[in-house]
Amino acid sequence: MAGTAVLGRLTWLVAEVAETVTETPHVRTLVLDVPGWAGHRAGQHVDVRLTAEDGYQAERSYSVASAPEDPPALTVERLEDGEVSPYLVDDVVPGDRFELRGPIGGYFVWDADAREDPLLLVAGGSGVVPLMAMLRHRQRTGSNVPARLVYSARTLDDVIYRNELDTLAARGDALEVVYTFTREPPPGWTGYARRVDMDLLREAAVPPQENPRVFVCGPTSFVEAVADNLVVLGHRPGRVRTERFGGS
Amino acid sequence: MTRLDGNSIAGVLEGIFGRDLTVALGVCGGCGAERQVGALHVYRAAGIVVRCPDCHMVLMRVVETPQRTWIDLQGMASLQIAAG
Numbered sequence: 001m002a003g004t005a006v007l008g009r010l011t012w013l014v015a016e017v018a019e020t021v022t023e024t025p026h027v028r029t030l031v032l033d034v035p036g037w038a039g040h041r042a043g044q045h046v047d048v049r050l051t052a053e054d055g056y057q058a059e060r061s062y063s064v065a066s067a068p069e070d071p072p073a074l075t076v077e078r079l080e081d082g083e084v085s086p087y088l089v090d091d092v093v094p095g096d097r098f099e100l101r102g103p104i105g106g107y108f109v110w111d112a113d114a115r116e117d118p119l120l121l122v123a124g125g126s127g128v129v130p131l132m133a134m135l136r137h138r139q140r141t142g143s144n145v146p147a148r149l150v151y152s153a154r155t156l157d158d159v160i161y162r163n164e165l166d167t168l169a170a171r172g173d174a175l176e177v178v179y180t181f182t183r184e185p186p187p188g189w190t191g192y193a194r195r196v197d198m199d200l201l202r203e204a205a206v207p208p209q210e211n212p213r214v215f216v217c218g219p220t221s222f223v224e225a226v227a228d229n230l231v232v233l234g235h236r237p238g239r240v241r242t243e244r245f246g247g248s
Numbered sequence: 249m250t251r252l253d254g255n256s257i258a259g260v261l262e263g264i265f266g267r268d269l270t271v272a273l274g275v276c277g278g279c280g281a282e283r284q285v286g287a288l289h290v291y292r293a294a295g296i297v298v299r300c301p302d303c304h305m306v307l308m309r310v311v312e313t314p315q316r317t318w319i320d321l322q323g324m325a326s327l328q329i330a331a332g
Contacts, residue, residue: 009266010259010262010263010266045255045258045259046259047259061256061259101259101263102259104258104259104262104268105255105258105268105270105286106268106270106271106286107254107255107258107270107271107284107285107286107287108255108270108286220250220251220252224251241286241287242253242287243253243255243286244251244252244253244255244256246250246252246256247250
């Protein structure tokens with residue numbers, strides 16, 4: 001019957017904050033209870049809508065940080081001039097509610113499956129969030145697909161999920177995490193301390209001969225520079241998926 | 249203006265079309281390049297402008313108001329949406 005086809009239409013849902021986790025001085029994770037949540041895939045995002053008392057609405061997109069096997073959680077970075085993020089990072093307490101719709105998007109998504117293609121994840125700043133969902137999904141499904149995360153942060157204190165990443169990398173199940181610090185490396189640091197440039201990718205990224213699936217997420221300028229360099233290094237453009245967060 | 253990509257308008261497009269369009273295959277009416285919508289360039293202000301990453305042709309424009317949604321697709325030669 002025309003007009004009655006059920007396409008799982010995207011509707012606004014009410015999310016209740018179940019728990020908050022401070023990740024860094026600028027970043028907080030909100031674990032949510034969302035009645036009607038359809039379940040998500042690793043890499044997807046949601047649109048969050050806040051409504052002021054005068055009816056003014058502001059909408060922003062946030063990546064889901066949790067594995068599909070777990071309740072939805074958003075990791076939000078405070079933008080100093082933001083309309084939405086300061087509220088989510090500084091003000092929200094468990095029990096608070098806001099509207100969201102999702103999960104959204106099937107392009108920047110990784111599903112753990114039988115295929116053995118290695119995974120190359122390249123994160124700039126809070127661009128690590130959807131990539132963390134992929135790594136958590138990999139761990140929760142017991143996948144041993146070789147995976148490497150190249151993560152660019154300003155300082156060690158800006159690294160989101162640091163303890164969890166180090167724990168995951170120490171499991172010895174073919175996950176490697178490579179950090180580079182662009183502003184101030186920690187004392188005694190002998191690793192990378194510069195932007196993710198061509199030479200760094202040549203040394204630290206999974207080589208194109210291994211035909212990895214590549215996901216790059218971060219500020220627009222970061223994502224475009226990394227993706228361009230990966231293609232120059234021989235990665236097929238169709239294998240390099242990007243998600244731009246906008247301004248840095 | 250900061251360039252984004254098709255992922256950033258996934259919710260808007262799904263709200264309009266009723267399904268995820270980021271994996272739909274768009275063909276540029278200017279240069280013929282084929283790309284998934286998630287990979288297209290997006291600029292957002294009062295409305296949304298979607299451009300071809302190769303030739304920068306405007307492929308799609310979307311303006312939403314409380315009364316109606318206006319969609320211009322004249323730069324998009326075709327849009328293939330998988331069944332299911």
